[in-house]
Amino acid sequence: MNPFLECLTALAPEIIVVSTALIVLLADLAMAGGKPVARRAGLAGAITCLGCALAMAWAGLMPCSAHVAMLAVSPVTQWLKLTLLLLTIFAAALSWGGRFTRHVGEYFALLLLAAAGLMLLVSSDNLLLIFVALELLSVSLYALAAFDKSSAASAEAALKYLLFGGMSAAFTLYGISLIYGITGDLQLGYIAARLRGQPAEPVFYAGLVMTLIGFAFKLAAAPFHLWAPDVYEGAPTPVASFIASGSKVASFFVLARILLTAFPAARGTAAASDYQAGWVPVLAALAAVSMVAGNVAAIVQSNVKRLLAYSAIAHAGYALLALVADARHTLAALLFYTITYAFTVLGAFAVVAVMEQSGRRGNLADFEGLGRRAPVLSFCMLVFMLSLAGIPPLAGFFGKFYLFVAAAAAAPPLSLLWLVVLAVAASAVSLYYYLQVLKQIYAVAPSPTAAWPRPALSAQAAIVLLAGIVIVLGCAPDLLLGKITDLLRSHPF
Amino acid sequence: MLAWTIYISFLGAAALMFLPGGNARLARIIALLAALGGLACAAAGVAQCARHAGPGALTDVVNWPWIAELGVRFHLAADGISLVLVLLTGIAAVAGVLFSWNVEERCREFFALYLALIGGVYGVFLSFDLFLLFVFYELAIIPKYFLIAIWGSTDREYGAMKLALYSFVGSAMVLVGLIAAYVVSGAKSFEWVDLARGPYPAAFQYWAFPVVFVGFAILAGLWPFHTWAPTGHVAAPTAASMLLAGVVMKLGAYGALRVAMTLFPIGLHAWQDTMAALAVVGIVYGALVALVQQDFKFVIGYSSVSHMGFVLLGLMTLTQIGFSGAVLQMFSHGIIAGLLFAVVGRMVYDRTHTRDLAQLQPMNLHQVLPFAATTFIIAGAASAGFPGFSGFVAELQVLVGAWKSFPWLAVLAAAGVLVGIAYTWRVLLKAFFAEGAVDRRDLPRLEPISAPERAGALLLLGTTVIIGLWPGLLLGLIAPALDSPLLQPLWKGGAR
Numbered sequence: 001m002n003p004f005l006e007c008l009t010a011l012a013p014e015i016i017v018v019s020t021a022l023i024v025l026l027a028d029l030a031m032a033g034g035k036p037v038a039r040r041a042g043l044a045g046a047i048t049c050l051g052c053a054l055a056m057a058w059a060g061l062m063p064c065s066a067h068v069a070m071l072a073v074s075p076v077t078q079w080l081k082l083t084l085l086l087l088t089i090f091a092a093a094l095s096w097g098g099r100f101t102r103h104v105g106e107y108f109a110l111l112l113l114a115a116a117g118l119m120l121l122v123s124s125d126n127l128l129l130i131f132v133a134l135e136l137l138s139v140s141l142y143a144l145a146a147f148d149k150s151s152a153a154s155a156e157a158a159l160k161y162l163l164f165g166g167m168s169a170a171f172t173l174y175g176i177s178l179i180y181g182i183t184g185d186l187q188l189g190y191i192a193a194r195l196r197g198q199p200a201e202p203v204f205y206a207g208l209v210m211t212l213i214g215f216a217f218k219l220a221a222a223p224f225h226l227w228a229p230d231v232y233e234g235a236p237t238p239v240a241s242f243i244a245s246g247s248k249v250a251s252f253f254v255l256a257r258i259l260l261t262a263f264p265a266a267r268g269t270a271a272a273s274d275y276q277a278g279w280v281p282v283l284a285a286l287a288a289v290s291m292v293a294g295n296v297a298a299i300v301q302s303n304v305k306r307l308l309a310y311s312a313i314a315h316a317g318y319a320l321l322a323l324v325a326d327a328r329h330t331l332a333a334l335l336f337y338t339i340t341y342a343f344t345v346l347g348a349f350a351v352v353a354v355m356e357q358s359g360r361r362g363n364l365a366d367f368e369g370l371g372r373r374a375p376v377l378s379f380c381m382l383v384f385m386l387s388l389a390g391i392p393p394l395a396g397f398f399g400k401f402y403l404f405v406a407a408a409a410a411a412p413p414l415s416l417l418w419l420v421v422l423a424v425a426a427s428a429v430s431l432y433y434y435l436q437v438l439k440q441i442y443a444v445a446p447s448p449t450a451a452w453p454r455p456a457l458s459a460q461a462a463i464v465l466l467a468g469i470v471i472v473l474g475c476a477p478d479l480l481l482g483k484i485t486d487l488l489r490s491h492p493f
Numbered sequence: 494m495l496a497w498t499i500y501i502s503f504l505g506a507a508a509l510m511f512l513p514g515g516n517a518r519l520a521r522i523i524a525l526l527a528a529l530g531g532l533a534c535a536a537a538g539v540a541q542c543a544r545h546a547g548p549g550a551l552t553d554v555v556n557w558p559w560i561a562e563l564g565v566r567f568h569l570a571a572d573g574i575s576l577v578l579v580l581l582t583g584i585a586a587v588a589g590v591l592f593s594w595n596v597e598e599r600c601r602e603f604f605a606l607y608l609a610l611i612g613g614v615y616g617v618f619l620s621f622d623l624f625l626l627f628v629f630y631e632l633a634i635i636p637k638y639f640l641i642a643i644w645g646s647t648d649r650e651y652g653a654m655k656l657a658l659y660s661f662v663g664s665a666m667v668l669v670g671l672i673a674a675y676v677v678s679g680a681k682s683f684e685w686v687d688l689a690r691g692p693y694p695a696a697f698q699y700w701a702f703p704v705v706f707v708g709f710a711i712l713a714g715l716w717p718f719h720t721w722a723p724t725g726h727v728a729a730p731t732a733a734s735m736l737l738a739g740v741v742m743k744l745g746a747y748g749a750l751r752v753a754m755t756l757f758p759i760g761l762h763a764w765q766d767t768m769a770a771l772a773v774v775g776i777v778y779g780a781l782v783a784l785v786q787q788d789f790k791f792v793i794g795y796s797s798v799s800h801m802g803f804v805l806l807g808l809m810t811l812t813q814i815g816f817s818g819a820v821l822q823m824f825s826h827g828i829i830a831g832l833l834f835a836v837v838g839r840m841v842y843d844r845t846h847t848r849d850l851a852q853l854q855p856m857n858l859h860q861v862l863p864f865a866a867t868t869f870i871i872a873g874a875a876s877a878g879f880p881g882f883s884g885f886v887a888e889l890q891v892l893v894g895a896w897k898s899f900p901w902l903a904v905l906a907a908a909g910v911l912v913g914i915a916y917t918w919r920v921l922l923k924a925f926f927a928e929g930a931v932d933r934r935d936l937p938r939l940e941p942i943s944a945p946e947r948a949g950a951l952l953l954l955g956t957t958v959i960i961g962l963w964p965g966l967l968l969g970l971i972a973p974a975l976d977s978p979l980l981q982p983l984w985k986g987g988a989r
Contacts, residue, residue, distance in 0.1 A: 332562075391635060392628040398560075401624075404668070405563065409676045421669055428658070428665040435638060435657060439650065443642040481562050 003068050010066040010073040013055040013081055014119050020051025021112035028105025037102050044108040045096045045458075051112065052085045052092070055119075059085070065491070070126035070187075074491040077123045079483070080253060083339055084122070087246040088115040090346050090462050094238040094353050097456035100148040101236075107147055114140035114242065118250040125261065127176045127186040130254060134172070134218070137250075138165050141243055145235035157234025164217060164227035172214025178207030179262075188261040195265045205277070208266060211258070212282055218251045221286045221320060222293040225313045229297075232309035237356055240305060241349030244312050245342035252319055252338045256331055259323065270324055271415035284324045284419060290317030291426040298433045304352055304362040307433060308345060311388055314430060315341055318423055322403055325410035332485045333399075333406040339480065340387075340395035340473055347466035348384040351377060354455040354463070367437060369446020377455065378441050380467040387470045389434040390427050395473035400427060402481070495538035495619055496554045496569050498579060501530040502586075502612030509605035517600035521590070524604035528590045531611065532583030539576045543970060550973070551686075554619065564682040568622040573974030574750070574820050577967050578618045578743055581827040584956055585739040586611045591949030592835045593732035595843060596644065603644055607732060610636035614740050623671055623752060624683040627664070630744060634660045637741065640733040641725065646842075652728025656737075659711055659721040666708030667748065670701050674756055689755045689979045702760025706753035706768065712745025714801040715768075716775035723794035727848075731838030734790070738797045738830035743823045746804045750819075754808065758982035761811075766899070769809035773902045773909070775802035780912035784919065789841065789848040792920045793833045796876065799909060800826045800884075806906055807891035811983055815894020817971045818887050824967060825875075825883035825957065832872040832953040839946060840865040841924070844939040850920065854927040856937055864942040866925040868950045873917040875957045878910055883960035 008015070024044050031040050059081045066073045092111060101107055117137030124130050142165060146158030180186055182204045183194040195204075213224065220228040232240045259279055268278020275281065294314030301307040319341070322334035352362045354377060360366040371378040387396035400423075408420050455463070473480055505527025509520055542552040554569040571579065589607065596603050613636070616629030634657055641653035671683075677697055680687040693701065711718040722742070726734045754761050779799030786792045800822070807819025840862060842848050859866040875882035878889075888910060895903035960967060974980075 386635060392631050397628075397631070401668075401672075402563065405672050405675060408672045413676045414673060417669075417673065420672065424665045424669050428662050431661045432654070432658060435654065438639075439642060442639060443650065478560055478562070481560070485562060 006066055006068045007071065009062075010064055010068065010071050010123070011120075012062070012064075013059040013078075013085075014116050014123075016055040016058060017051060017085075017112050017116045017119065020047060020054075021109040021116070023047055023051070024112065025105050025109045028108075037099075037104060041096060041104040044104045045092050048092045048108045048112060049089050052089045052115065056082050056085045067125075070124055070129040072125035073123050076487045076491050079487055080122050080249070080335075081119045083342075084118045084246050084250060085115065087249070087342055087346060088112075088118075088242070090350070090466065091238050091242040091246070093458045093462040094241060094350050095236075096458045097357050099357070100150070100154075103147075107144070110140045110144050111242065114144065115246070118246050121250045121254050122257075124254075125188045125257065127179070127188070127191075127258070127262075130258070131169075131173060131176060135169060137247065138169065138218075141165075141239070141247065144239040144242070145231055147239065148236045151234070153230075153234035154236065155234075157231045160227050161231045161235075168214045168217030168224070170214075171210045171217070175207045175210030175212075175214060178203055178210065182207065188258060191262040192264060195263070200266055205266070208263060208279060209282060212279060212286075215251065215255050216286055219248065219255070219316045219320075220309075220313050221316045222290040222313055225290065225293070225316075228313060229306045229309040232312070233303055233305045233362070237305070237349055237353040237362070241346045241353070244308065244349065245346045248312075248316070249335075249338045249342050252323075252334060256323055256334060260331075269415070270419070271412070273415065280324055283320050284416075287317045287320035287324060287419060288422055290314060290320065291423055292317075295426045295429045295433075298430065301433070302364050304364060304367070304437060305349070307364075307437070308348055308352075311430065311433075312345065314426060315345075315388070318400060318403060318427070321407045321416075321419055321423060324419065325407040325416060330403070330406040330410070332481065332488055333403045335484050335488075336477070336481050337399040337403050340399045340470070343466055343469050343473075344384050344387045344396055347380060347463055347470065348388070350459060350463045350466065351381045351384070354459050357456070357459075358454065364437065364440050367440040368444045370440075371442040372446055374455075376460075377463065380463045381441060382438055383467040383470055385434040385437055387474065389431045391431075393471070393474045395470045395477070398474055398477045402477070494534055494541055494554075495571055495579065497534040498531045498538070498583065498615040499569070499612050499619065501527055501534060502608045502615060505530075506605045506608035506612065509601050509608065512601050517597060520601040520604050521594060524608060525587070525590045527608055528583075528586040528611070531615065532587050535579045535583035535615075538571070539580055539970070542571055542576055551621065551977075559622075559625075563624070564680075564684075565624045566622045566682075566684065567625060568684060569619045569625075570621040571619055572977065573970040573972070574747070575618045576970050577820055577824050578740075578747060579615060580967075581743065581824045582611065582614050582618065582740050584952065585736060585827055585831050588831055588835065588949040588953050589732040589735045589739075591945040591952070592735065592839045593730070594943065594945040595839070596730070596732075598644065603640070603730075606636040606639050607736075610640070610736060610741075614736075614744060617744050618747060621685045622683050623685055623688060626685075626748070626752070627667065627671060630667070630748065631661075631664050633741065633744065634664070637733070637737070641729045644730040644733070645728040646730070647727055648724065649728045652724045656721045656725040659718070663708045663711035663718075663745070666704050666711075667752070670705035670708065671752070673697070673701055674705075685751065685755075686979065691756070693757060693759075695759045698757040698760030699763055700760075702753055702757035703764055705757070706749050706761075706764070709745045709748035709753060710768075710805060713742050713749060713805060714745070714775065714779075714798045715805060716771055716778055716798070716802070719775060719779070719798045722798055723791055726794035726797065726834070727788065727790045731835060731843070734794075734834045734838060735831040738793075738834055739827040742797065742801050743804075743827055746801065746808070746819070746823055749805070750808055754983060755979055761983065765809055765811060769806055769895075769899055769902055772802045772805035772809055773905050775799065776806065776906050776909035777802075777912070780909045780916060784912060784916040787850050789837050789850055789853065789920065789924055790834070792916060793830065793837055796833070796913065796916065797826070797830050799913060800830070800876070802909070803888055803891045803906070806895055806902070807887075810891070810894035810898040812894040812897050813972075813975050813984065814890050815898070816975055816983075817968060818890025818892075818894055820971050821883065821960075821964065821967060822887035822891060825887045825960065828953050828957050828960075829872055829876045829882075829884060832868065832950065832957075833876060835946070835949060835953070836865055836869045836872065840868070840942060845937065850923040853924045857928060859925045861936055861939055862942065864947065864950075868954065869921060869925060871954055872957075873921050875961070877914045877917045881958070881961045883957045883964070885961060886964040
């Protein structure tokens with residue numbers, strides 16, 4: 001086939017999403033004259049969801065396995081795009097009832113562009129294109145974070161996100177340039193071939209570590225997490241939910257892909273008994289620090305969005321365990337974990353978004369007595385919190401369990417037990433702060449004067465659906481895990 | 494049949510959740526029906542298994558594949574030990590509902606959480622896939638937390654959080670041990686039978702055993718990790734403290750027995766003396782602290798720590814008679830502690846609104862609440878280990894076993910029994926028989942003991958008397974289970 005045509009078919013889902021973004025802009029422009037914001041938001045949201053669904057249909061129905069130019073599309077990445085698009089649809093459903101902006105067309109268009117960035121990110125195996133995709137995603141998210149113009153916190157969040165994000169992009173780019181200088185290539189497979197059998201140079205390690213630092217910013221792994229709490233708290237809640245979910249899944253996947261494809265020679269080990277330099281010990285340190293710092297800092301938070309931010313830092317630490325372990329075998333655990341985490345955290349943010357639409361903030365005190373006024377919403381929040389804490393039979397429990405088993409089983413067996421013990425201990429601590437939220441909801445009496453949320457139908461449906469997903473995947477993890485392992489077995493990257 | 498104990502409980506909980514709010518009566522009836530259904534299934538299942546099972550045999554109930562990737566199966570089965578505990582759970586569940594008949598506040602949610610807890614407990618006792626066991630074990634934490642945090646009394650948020658965190662830390666330790674065992678055994682399966690075969694290197698067992706054992710035993714009130722128990726029991730509403738003492742503490746002991754001891758026999762032999770000493774400290778310490786409490790419920794709370802010490806001591810004797818005594822003691826203490834908490838929490842505290850022994854003294858409760866006083870006399874006698882009640886048979890067996898393994902510790906434990914008589918006597922005198930008020934008109938007017946309370950008390954009293962007079966009923970179930978080939982490594986060198 002013509003290589004251009006092949007590129008176009010491989011990129012069809014991305015093209016659909018970008019076109020949808022343009023259509024949303026045009027449609028909103030056409031309607032802008034005096035129509036109420038709610039109607040415009042309805043239209044833009046509907047087009048967004050429709051476009052995403054169309055892209056999903058294409059990605060799901062048209063089997064595609066192409067390795068052309070800078071693209072590496074396989075059933076695994078197609079399937080991952082499905083998941084990312086689903087997360088985007090959920091984030092769009094939350095934005096529907098949000099009253100934080102009048103510029104709905106631009107908002108949904110940026111959301112779609114961010115989604116396109118995510119999809120491009122997972123379908124490339126070239127460091128340059130990965131960087132471009134990362135920037136497409138990041139720039140869209142900076143703008144989205146600033147979208148609530150009436151709130152100073154939103155502006156602050158966006159500025160912080162931009163400064164930290166820009167810094168991390170600089171690190172990544174510089175790291176990539178060093179790696180390019182050593183190996184003379186940007187294609188992941190070629191880099192691995194160049195590095196094989198060659199004694200590693202210090203400059204190469206500098207480049208590797210800089211790239212890792214860039215990704216650590218993106219993943220909000222401690223000690224590069226400082227932006228996360230402010231951004232999660234200040235950004236409009238649907239945007240924060242998108243940053244916490246979709247962006248996490250894609251970043252972890254691409255990080256795994258880079259490290260496993262390009263740098264298997266520079267692995268090193270983090271085993272307690274025999275230490276070797278490489279990216280594994282770096283990630284092990286990041287994981288350990290993130291788990292401890294995230295969980296400890298979360299204990300004292302009084303705002304649920306900040307609490308979720310610190311919990312996200314801790315969860316990034318757990319997920320890094322999969323990369324520290326023998327990562328080819330633990331990739332399934334990593335994907336299962338990040339995807340179920342994405343659904344859960346999206347649900348938790350959705351509940352906060354609904355609370356905000358009723359004129360409250362996301363403070364812990366605002367949740368007082370929610371259990372009696374909005375039983376369905378509260379039950380869903382219960383599911384999300386307990387899943388994050390890792391209580392069975394919810395998805396978060398099995399995700400963690402499987403991850404820990406994979407980490408403990410990494411060859412030589414039990415060599416990473418210290419990290420597993422740390423992770424288990426950290427997650428025991430985490431129950432405390434998740435229970436604080438639930439205590440407010442169920443055990444504290446509601447104040448009689450407070451306004452109570454009447455969630456929009458779209459948000460309510462999204463929340464219930466997400467809670468359902470979390471429960472079902474917890475009770476029958478094989479539904480998702482079986483799919484992931486099958487895909488990875490037949491198409492390793 | 495046995496699997497339905499779990500299903501009925503969770504179905505009952507789900508039904509209550511979808512019930513329209515405000516109809517307390519219907520909620521109670523549904524809860525009672527679910528608890529009775531569970532008990533009926535348990536009894537039927539026990540009868541069925543007892544008829545068919547040979548010595549040491551497991552009776553499979555359900556065995557479905559669940560998570561292929563890890564080799565996890567949904568495997569419910571039963572041996573004699575689990576049968577005894579399932580029966581206990583059934584009886585305690587029914588009694589608990591009867592004693593919470595007066596719960597008015599958010600009744601529907603109360604019973605939904607209550608049944609979810611019961612379902613989890615049944616699940617732990619019947620799971621023979623250790624992943625499944627762990628799932629049910631953790632599942633029970635959250636209902637416990639809410640039952641105390643919402644419906645509790647003194648310091649309820651503190652007590653609830655303490656209990657939840659202790660349980661969760663314990664289960665985190667179990668999780669580490671379980672994952673390590675799975676990896677080291679290379680069995681690609683979480684089946685108890687596969688994991689118990691091992692083999693595990695001795696060096697591994699030396700650390701894995703204490704981690705898993707203590708992880709479970711925290712919930713069984715092992716000294717010095719028992720501190721959640723008194724505060725948790727005191728903060729909990731009556732039905733929850735009945736369940737906490739009655740069955741939840743048994744979860745810990747059962748897990749220690751089923752998982753820690755059978756998986757790591759070499760580690761067990763290495764740590765046997767230490768753990769036995771801790772158990773005896775628990776017996777004596779719990780009893781001595783109970784002796785000086787001013788709060789009626791704290792007395793019972795600490796007595797639970799003391800009595801659970803007998804369970805752990807019995808297990809640590811590593812003799813068949815000590816083991817059988819430990820299992821019987823789990824059953825017996827489950828019944829008696831439930832009864833004691835029912836008297837303290839429901840019959841006395843709900844009416845007098847105080848648990849302070851000094852304030853109870855002038856009330857002459859034996860005149861005002863004769864039924865409560867009578868019940869407490871009998872339950873106290875059973876708790877103190879008088880012959881004719883189930884506690885006597887159990888503690889005697891434990892002491893005989895301990896005498897074979899650790900003569901000195903047996904003497905100390907026997908001293909603990911004596912202290913047990915002392916604190917029971919003291920609290921009986923202070924709470925019920927102190928002639929504080931001279932004039933009859935000064936006595937408080939309290940609502941009479943209701944029919945559900947009487948029914949619950951009779952159920953529990955009847956059980957302890959029947960087992961006391963005819964222990965063979967349960968010992969006949971326990972003895973064959975101890976012949977299981979997987980338990981044989983425990984006995985070797987156990988009796989010294």
